[in-house]
Amino acid sequence: MFSAGMHIKDGEFTKSIYTMIKDQKYNEAIVALSNINVSIPNTRAALSLLAYCHFYLQNYEEAAAYYEQLTVTCPSVDEYKLYFAQSLYKACIYEEAMKVSCQFDNPKYQAKIIKLQAAIKYREDDLPGAKSLVDQCPSNDPDTDINLACLLYKEGRYEEACDKFTQAMQLSGYKPDLSYNIALCFYQMKQFAPALKQIADIIEKGIRKHPELSVGMTTEGIEVRSVGNTITLHETCLIEAFNLKAAIEYQLKSFDAAKEALTDMPPRSEEELDAMTLHNQALINIDDKPTEGFEKLQFLLQQNTYPSETFANLLLLYAKYEYYDLAADILAENAHLTYKYLTPYLYDFLDALITQQTSPEEAYRKFDEIAGKHTEQLRKLTKQVQDARQIHDDENMRRAINEYEEVLERYIPVLMAQAKIYWDMENYQQVEKIFRKSVDFCNDHDVWKLNVAHVLFMQENKFKEATGFYEPIVKKHYDNILSIRDRKSVV
Numbered sequence: 001m002f003s004a005g006m007h008i009k010d011g012e013f014t015k016s017i018y019t020m021i022k023d024q025k026y027n028e029a030i031v032a033l034s035n036i037n038v039s040i041p042n043t044r045a046a047l048s049l050l051a052y053c054h055f056y057l058q059n060y061e062e063a064a065a066y067y068e069q070l071t072v073t074c075p076s077v078d079e080y081k082l083y084f085a086q087s088l089y090k091a092c093i094y095e096e097a098m099k100v101s102c103q104f105d106n107p108k109y110q111a112k113i114i115k116l117q118a119a120i121k122y123r124e125d126d127l128p129g130a131k132s133l134v135d136q137c138p139s140n141d142p143d144t145d146i147n148l149a150c151l152l153y154k155e156g157r158y159e160e161a162c163d164k165f166t167q168a169m170q171l172s173g174y175k176p177d178l179s180y181n182i183a184l185c186f187y188q189m190k191q192f193a194p195a196l197k198q199i200a201d202i203i204e205k206g207i208r209k210h211p212e213l214s215v216g217m218t219t220e221g222i223e224v225r226s227v228g229n230t231i232t233l234h235e236t237c238l239i240e241a242f243n244l245k246a247a248i249e250y251q252l253k254s255f256d257a258a259k260e261a262l263t264d265m266p267p268r269s270e271e272e273l274d275a276m277t278l279h280n281q282a283l284i285n286i287d288d289k290p291t292e293g294f295e296k297l298q299f300l301l302q303q304n305t306y307p308s309e310t311f312a313n314l315l316l317l318y319a320k321y322e323y324y325d326l327a328a329d330i331l332a333e334n335a336h337l338t339y340k341y342l343t344p345y346l347y348d349f350l351d352a353l354i355t356q357q358t359s360p361e362e363a364y365r366k367f368d369e370i371a372g373k374h375t376e377q378l379r380k381l382t383k384q385v386q387d388a389r390q391i392h393d394d395e396n397m398r399r400a401i402n403e404y405e406e407v408l409e410r411y412i413p414v415l416m417a418q419a420k421i422y423w424d425m426e427n428y429q430q431v432e433k434i435f436r437k438s439v440d441f442c443n444d445h446d447v448w449k450l451n452v453a454h455v456l457f458m459q460e461n462k463f464k465e466a467t468g469f470y471e472p473i474v475k476k477h478y479d480n481i482l483s484i485r486d487r488k489s490v491v
Helices: 013-022 026-039 044-057 060-073 076-091 096-100 107-123 128-136 142-154 158-172 178-188 192-209 231-236 240-249 257-262 275-284 291-303 310-320 324-333 337-343 342-354 360-390 396-426 428-437 446-458 465-474 477-486
Strands: none
Touching: 013 026, 013 044, 013 192, 026 044, 026 107, 044 060, 044 076, 060 076, 076 096, 076 107, 076 158, 096 107, 107 128, 107 142, 107 257, 128 465, 142 158, 142 178, 158 178, 178 192, 178 231, 178 240, 192 231, 192 240, 231 240, 240 275, 257 275, 275 291, 310 324, 310 337, 310 342, 324 337, 324 342, 342 360, 342 396, 396 428, 396 446, 428 446, 446 465
16 A cells, blocks of 8 residues: 555554554654545544544644544544544634533543633633632642642732642652743742743753754754654643743843744744744844734734733834834724733823824823823832831832832833933923933933933033943943843934
8 A cells, every 4th residue: 555655565554553653653644544534534443543643743623623523423432522622622712612521421531521621711711710610620639739720820829829830740740841830930920040940950851851852953053854743842841941931031131042042942844833932933033023023923813822912012013113003903903802911001001102193292191191100109119118128028028129120111111202202302301301200210220321311412512411321331231232222212
């Protein structure tokens, strides 16, 4: 028997197929099985093996299609209904997955059905629904604690979630997915050092156990073939680990290290890339490849599921490149996403930016209102830090400082947008007044200092004062002086 260049001896077809599957040569098995399915349609064995191979290649929609055929061909086999529902869930077709999971009530599969339904509710952000289903699971099942940890994470209770994930790993032994979840909790708490430690463990173990995944080869300039989206790759959590490493390096302004993290991951072709990798590639390479970056983010918005940051980042990047009409169009066309993915602050900020194109005065008023809310928060947090310091409450002091820094990072872009309105009018004295009003909060922030220096320089009679602001920034970045140009500026 011949099949797409493969020669299978008569009488050895079954043995050959199972050998391919055992050796994880799923694509080859699919080619051979597809020929059989064409010549003898809807045979249970061929459909079942085709579904299995597609599932393990993470082609979940194709797997779901074959399992659906099996539920029709073999309606009394509940196992196929379960696999059909699981494949739909993996393909992010949640509503249909829930419908299928409710269509059979076999006590043998009850525990798995409840876990699947809880996972669907979780992905749909129905946390009370997910929690009620997780509460029905046996308390001695290790998955129950992990699911509770996931719920804590989704509720923003990262420290508690981290503790539960750590306990689960202590009980079950090392697992890459648990290590990744712990790293993710540390990332959300802005504890980057322990997060990077977990990531390093995942990468080191993945390289040692699976050298065939070609980690780092692309960064070294070595051409290697795609490793594909195999179940082995999924189980190593290498893709997730490198994406999280890239996010941390990006947060730390180590942009070259962030790019390297993305090229270090196991090589895959463009069409094989997952949503998170596509999103991070677009974001991290936007300065070098803006058109490609926008195309990737727009593509993601058209998919069933995508990183929750995609919508906001696309809008912010449109604003960064002053494509305000495109930002306005995206907001108008996706009103339902506005409420789901934009915070009130971000919506108000984008609204003010877009308004600036038609009415600078109204935009300035909107920015001023946002700035006023932030300065009020900064004053309150300053007092909390002082109060905690006086009574030596280190934990509350650390929490207040972290919150202060988060509010400050939201305040700076608002301040820069306000200043830019007068900068564009070449009213540099008014820009200086805006910056002087914010000195109590921003005097240690490099972006603020750099822009104060710019506006003093442009007035042409304050060069000495400008030098006083430029000099510490230049000294701080002397070894990488070009990095200064990457800082937010009203120029």
